[in-house]
Amino acid sequence: MKNRMTGNGYFPALLLVALALWGWGCTTNAPTAGNRSSPSTTGKLIITSEPPVLAVTVTGPKYWRASTTRMELAGLAPGEYRLQSAPLDEFAPTETTVTVRAGETATVHLTPQVNPAWKPSTPPAVPAAPATGARLPAGFSAVGTATDPASGLPMRIRCDKIAYELVLIPAGEFTMGSPDGEGMDEEHPQHRVHLDAYYLGVTEVSNGQFRQFRPEYNSCDFDGKTLNADNQPVVEVTWKDAESFCVWAGLVLPTEAQWEKAARGGDGRKFPWGPLWPPPRGSGNYQDATTERTLVGFSGIPNYDDGYAVTSPVGTFGTDAPYGTRDLSGNVSEYCADRYADKYSGRAPERNPTGPASGPDRVARGASWYSNDLVDIRVAHRVKVAETTQDSGTGFRGALVVSR
């Protein structure tokens, strides 16, 4: 059994509480019961909301915690704490401070604050444009006119054979893996990685695209819910199927490092959307309230409903990803090119790592519509898969490296 490290029991000097969706109401302090004979040197903070808070995360070294309706933090050093909400959907960002006193309980009650300027986000319409003359392989063309200043490569391209868009991830370093004391054993050691510029598929490969390769392919269904519509991601494929498709299309599978950089960005985010848990509304397709209502024996993430019991059409979720990809986390887990190793090498900085040279298993990254556990949904999470494994929650996306 792998060890899940949450590091409970440690609080930073400045507690930053990111509270999505809600504004602030009253703040009160009251004596903390039970300390009359021996005055406490610490205080308590209780955060409540009406309607219920949907996403609360406390961030800090070796400590994080999720709550849905009420958060109670005990053992706080006396002082002033800053509470900050994140801008999300129709709710405006806001922040407030609260003073915690020794032997007292401070209470912050939250009330919703709707941002009147908010409008639902819609995927940007990307006009087709002729190739810019950059040295793309045959069969690929530029989409739009934006280019990467460093490489001169177009920011978006299309694999014409399957009408599949890819986005450029510019060259640079990022931090890969989990810090000490957090995450699973195989996510360590955390290390710096340099990647040359590369292209990554904006979406997972769909059934319709895969059937251009194998016309009779069927992703089947799950308990009567279809997984086989043209716009759903292809599933029940093996790692070898995915590799064969990529070779046929002129693509490659991304390396683990390429997948993680695209999901994590330069800010080291824990989840693809940032630090919040449960996922803010519309973050991705996971095992949710719809799955729980639709399929027997499933238990969705509390207070999360993405509207899809099984796979959703590719590109539906993940509009806040750092480089413009969709569904990197969620919908289906994705095969990567690397062979699986129990640990990262720890060499730093690594340049364009491709994993171990030998080994029987491969790696899949990202959670799926089947996932309801925050450990699995973190971007650092890794999964070992045999090359012959097939399941209803695993597919893939393509990548492309253009040498200059």
Ligand SMILES: [Ca+2]
């Ligand atoms: Ca779902």
Ligand SMILES: [Ca+2]
């Ligand atoms: Ca995915």
